[in-house]
Amino acid sequence: MASPLARPAQAWQLSEAGPAVRVRNFTRRFGDVTVLEDLNLEIAQGEFVALLGRSGSGKTTLLRTLAGIDAAPGHEVLTPDARAVVFQDARLLPWKRVWRNVALGLKGADIRARAEAALTEVGLDHRLDAWPATLSGGEAQRVSLARGLVHDPGLLLLDEPFAALDALTRLRMHDLVLSLWQRHAPAVLLVTHDVDEAVALADRVLVLDHGRIAAEERITLPRPRANDAAFQEIRGRLLNHLGVDAGHRKPAQEAELLAFPSGEIVS
Amino acid sequence: MRLKGGRWVSPLLLLLAWELGSRTGVIPERILAAPSAVAETFWAMTVSGELPSNLAVSLARALAGLAFGLVIGVGLGLVSGLSRAGEAAIDPLMQIKRTIPVLALTPLFIVWFGIGETPKITLIAVATVFPIYLNLFSGVRGVDARLIEAGKSFGLSQGELIRHVILPGALPSFLVGLRYALGVSLLVLVVAEQINASAGLGHLINNARDFMRTDIIVVCLVVYASLGLGADLLVRAIEARALAWRPSFIRS
Numbered sequence: 001m002a003s004p005l006a007r008p009a010q011a012w013q014l015s016e017a018g019p020a021v022r023v024r025n026f027t028r029r030f031g032d033v034t035v036l037e038d039l040n041l042e043i044a045q046g047e048f049v050a051l052l053g054r055s056g057s058g059k060t061t062l063l064r065t066l067a068g069i070d071a072a073p074g075h076e077v078l079t080p081d082a083r084a085v086v087f088q089d090a091r092l093l094p095w096k097r098v099w100r101n102v103a104l105g106l107k108g109a110d111i112r113a114r115a116e117a118a119l120t121e122v123g124l125d126h127r128l129d130a131w132p133a134t135l136s137g138g139e140a141q142r143v144s145l146a147r148g149l150v151h152d153p154g155l156l157l158l159d160e161p162f163a164a165l166d167a168l169t170r171l172r173m174h175d176l177v178l179s180l181w182q183r184h185a186p187a188v189l190l191v192t193h194d195v196d197e198a199v200a201l202a203d204r205v206l207v208l209d210h211g212r213i214a215a216e217e218r219i220t221l222p223r224p225r226a227n228d229a230a231f232q233e234i235r236g237r238l239l240n241h242l243g244v245d246a247g248h249r250k251p252a253q254e255a256e257l258l259a260f261p262s263g264e265i266v267s
Numbered sequence: 268m269r270l271k272g273g274r275w276v277s278p279l280l281l282l283l284a285w286e287l288g289s290r291t292g293v294i295p296e297r298i299l300a301a302p303s304a305v306a307e308t309f310w311a312m313t314v315s316g317e318l319p320s321n322l323a324v325s326l327a328r329a330l331a332g333l334a335f336g337l338v339i340g341v342g343l344g345l346v347s348g349l350s351r352a353g354e355a356a357i358d359p360l361m362q363i364k365r366t367i368p369v370l371a372l373t374p375l376f377i378v379w380f381g382i383g384e385t386p387k388i389t390l391i392a393v394a395t396v397f398p399i400y401l402n403l404f405s406g407v408r409g410v411d412a413r414l415i416e417a418g419k420s421f422g423l424s425q426g427e428l429i430r431h432v433i434l435p436g437a438l439p440s441f442l443v444g445l446r447y448a449l450g451v452s453l454l455v456l457v458v459a460e461q462i463n464a465s466a467g468l469g470h471l472i473n474n475a476r477d478f479m480r481t482d483i484i485v486v487c488l489v490v491y492a493s494l495g496l497g498a499d500l501l502v503r504a505i506e507a508r509a510l511a512w513r514p515s516f517i518r519s
Contacts, residue, residue: 067420084421091417095435095512104431105421133514151421 020045020155020187021066024076028061028211035061037211045154046185050198052238053208059191060159062208066189067157080154080187084147088160090140092132092147099128102147118146121183122176138169142176149180156186162197174200178223195238200225205234207241215241300482308482309489317471322490324467325456328384329494332391333452339392340399340448341441347400348407348437349429361400369394370458377462387459394455395448402444406437439513442506449498457491 021043028036035058043049053059064070065077067085092101102115119125122142132140141161148156158177162170178201181188192198198205199219207215217238221230282302288294289301296304312318343361346353369390376386410433418432460469468487475483510516 069416069420085417087413087417089413091413093414093418093432093435095438095510096431097512104418105423105427131512131517133512134517147421 018045019043019078020047020080021189022076022078023062023066026062026065026072026075026077028058028065028070028072034211036065039212041206041213043155043187043189045187048181048188048190048201048203050190050192050202050205051208052193052195052198052205052242054193054242057208058211059208063157063159063189063191066155082151082153083155083157084149084151084153084186085157085159086141086144086148086161088163090132090135090137090144092135092140092143094132096132097128098124098130098132098135098143101132101143102150104147106150114150115146118150119143121149121180122146137165138173141165141173145176145180149184152184153186156181156188158188158190158192160192161190163192163194170197175224177201195235195242196227199231199235199238205238207238209242217241297479297481300480300485304482305485305489308480309486312483312486318486318490321467321471325460325469326494328387328459328467329391329452329456332388332455333395333448335388335392336395336448336452337399337445340396340444341403343396344400344403344407344441348404349433354404358404361397364393365397369455373458373462382463386462387456387464390459391452391455394451398444398447398451399441400444402447403437403441406440406444407433409440410436439506439510442502442509445505446499446502449502450495453491453495453498 019042021041023039023041026036026039026041027034039058039062041062051059051062061070063085065072066079067083068079069085092098093104096104099112099115099119102118103111106114116125116128119128122145124139124142124146127135127139127143132143135143144161162173165173174197177188188202190198190201202219205217205219206213207217209215215238217234219234221234225231285294285299286302289296289299289304294301300308309318343357347357347361348354372393373386373390376389380386380389414432414436415428418428423431457469460467461473464470464473468490472484472487475481475487507516
């Protein structure tokens with residue numbers, strides 16, 4: 001690994017270079033529905049940003065635009081050329097063995113060696129020749145992360161990548177993502193509706209509501225972050241921005257609230 | 268409870284009853300020859316080389332027709348599957364073609380191509396184009412859009428998308444089409460061989476009919492059946508190799 005192992009977490013603040021992502025006055029409509037309205041967003045190089053929002057708040061649309069999956073003609077959307085997406089469903093090609101999935105789209109020499117190195121980093125060097133259908137959900141997501149990393153992206157886009165995993169696996173993935181981010185220093189945009197996840201991982205948390213950024217929270221707590229009073233305070237503020245009264249609910253209920261935009265609690 | 272090998276019992280009983288019926292004269296030989304007589308004839312025809320040589324002629328016909336059908340079907344299926352313009356141009360014609368029963372084209376083909384090999388091979392080719400075309404087309408269109416999106420997000424070019432994502436994704440459906448086309452090619456072969464054939468299984472059957480040799484007719488029927496069985500085994504073998512990634516094929 002050429003990149004330094006112990007990267008200072010706040011390096012983006014010191015960077016002289018321009019931002020990794022810049023979106024200016026971005027509006028996106030599907031028919032009569034305005035999904036994103038006059039949105040402005042900047043992400044510094046190497047910055048870890050989490051994007052919170054209810055279902056239908058436009059967060060996936062924003063991610064797809066930054067990923068280049070959806071075109072944005074006539075808008076100012078600047079991103080690095082090297083981008084990688086990790087989707088909620090790992091989207092591995094089932095007919096390619098694990099290392100070939102990671103090698104997908106790689107050009108040049110030593111493709112296998114590069115794929116192997118990426119898989120070793122996510123702890124899957126023993127599954128190089130496995131078929132994707134034999135992987136567990138957590139393993140598939142780690143392959144998906146390796147597939148993103150192997151391109152050495154300047155921007156890593158994570159679209160609710162841990163939502164389908166069990167709680168324990170999710171915590172392990174958080175650690176993995178943090179260590180990969182600290183080693184490779186891409187700018188990260190994590191789309192999630194898990195407030196705890198956002199507070200545990202990000203330098204900055206944005207709350208998206210009705211197509212606009214409704215709130216922004218900078219988090220300077222040192223990592224790894226314990227679930228202490230300062231953590232709880234930030235978490236409570238974010239929940240308020242999301243329209244949830246933090247004092248009276250348990251985390252599980254909050255998660256459901258975010259999943260069901262009507263605000264009803266299903267129990 | 269399942270008896271081991273229980274599925275063999277009823278066919279064997281039928282065979283036994285047939286043999287008994289023939290021996291006792293209940294089933295006259297001119298109606299249906301005894302299984303033992305059929306087996307004897309089969310052996311004699313194999314040793315004399317009559318059966319292998321005619322089988323080779325029939326097989327060559329079926330394969331030639333299938334080869335043309337495959338090439339045309341794959342070509343049309345890809346063009347139609349990969350582009351909207353291609354679909355607009357090709358699909359209506361294929362759907363019209365589908366409404367015409369292929370065997371109804373026989374008289375026309377005889378007028379056009381005479382009674383040699385050409386009308387037989389053409390019939391088989393025309394009959395096999397459709398299942399190949401249709402299954403490849405729907406296979407290409409049915410490839411998971413999320414995978415295509417993922418491929419695009421990793422910067423795959425159009426050609427790379429087709430090669431790494433679309434074609435492998437369409438393969439299972441294509442193989443269903445191939446299996447069906449193999450069956451159709453044998454079916455049409457049987458009919459096509461009735462057109463004044465001077466060699467091949469159809470020729471054997473026609474001659475046998477003229478001499479009321481029911482044993483030879485049954486031998487040829489058995490050979491047709493085993494061709495169908497062989498075709499099925501072939502596609503299964505291809506599937507097991509080409510679709511090794513499918514959960515049903517993975518043994519871990």
